[in-house]
Amino acid sequence: DAKTTQPNSMESNEEEPVHLPCNHSTISGTDYIHWYRQLPSQGPEYVIHGLTSNVNNRMASLAIAEDRKSSTLILHRATLRDAAVYYCILRDGNNYGQNFVFGPGTRLSVLP
Amino acid sequence: DSGVTQTPKHLITATGQRVTLRCSPRSGDLSVYWYQQSLDQGLQFLIQYYNGEERAKGNILERFSAQQFPDLHSELNLSSLELGDSALYFCASSVGQLQGATEAFFGQGTRLTVV
Numbered sequence A: 001d002a003k004t005t006q007p008n009s010m011e012s013n014e015e016e017p018v019h020l021p022c023n024h025s026t027i028s029g030t031d032y033i034h035w036y037r038q039l040p041s042q043g044p045e046y047v048i049h050g051l052t053s054n055v056n057n058r059m060a061s062l063a064i065a066e067d068r069k070s071s072t073l074i075l076h077r078a079t080l081r082d083a084a085v086y087y088c089i090l091r092d093g094n095n096y097g098q099n100f101v102f103g104p105g106t107r108l109s110v111l112p
Numbered sequence B: 001d002s003g004v005t006q007t008p009k010h011l012i013t014a015t016g017q018r019v020t021l022r023c024s025p026r027s028g029d030l031s032v033y034w035y036q037q038s039l040d041q042g043l044q045f046l047i048q049y050y051n052g053e054e055r056a057k058g059n060i061l062e063r064f065s066a067q068q069f070p071d072l073h074s075e076l077n078l079s080s081l082e083l084g085d086s087a088l089y090f091c092a093s094s095v096g097q098l099q100g101a102t103e104a105f106f107g108q109g110t111r112l113t114v115v
Helices: none
Strands: A009-013 A018-023 A031-038 A045-050 A061-064 A070-075 A084-092 A106-111 B005-007 B010-013 B019-024 B031-037 B044-050 B053-057 B064-068 B074-078 B087-094 B110-114
Touching: A009 A018, A018 A031, A018 A084, A018 A106, A031 A061, A045 A061, A045 A070, A070 A084, B005 B087, B010 B019, B019 B087, B019 B110, B031 B074, B044 B064, B044 B074, B074 B087
Parallel strands: A009 A106, B010 B110
Antiparallel strands: A018 A070, A031 A045, A031 A084, A061 A070, A084 A106, B005 B019, B019 B074, B031 B044, B031 B087, B044 B053, B064 B074, B087 B110
16 A cells, blocks of 8 residues: 555644645555544544545545645534544555555644 | 444453454445554554455464455454453455445444453
């Protein structure tokens, strides 16, 4: 799997937008960019994924750079419940037998 | 609720023993992944199965084994348990086609405590 780089930790105030960056300079043309998060004592939870275009869903938005070497997960209004570890992962769209490797992620703290 | 069911939720056992963790994937998902997460550690990929066949192997110890059955549920067997095997064990599933294009869903984990 191609490697991603994320800041170890970030802090945000409640009800403010949060931009979580991810660098993936060695991304290939068939790699999808996935984001997952893990709340304390819970299993990881899917957030969003995309290939080339920006994506929006009820949880977040994903902004993908034009060269695809970086992306940003955007939480539009952070809540205390968004405090979690956020993982940016690349997954090959052409590989059936692919494993699914997590890095250390970014620990997001949300301040009231 | 992710649709992925893991049992049991908690397990306490003694060193040297053997345990089996069970995972039922979401309906229609052909791939199952197993992960280990020790206290304050990251998620370590152990093994992946796709439609009954092993497809990828990570940092899985020889004392550990897994299989995926015809009904697509999976079991992770941990034997000769050591104190260091105490961890959360997560299972995830995803559909089989074009895996990078589809999301994976995780269960709530089995917390194993070896005493």
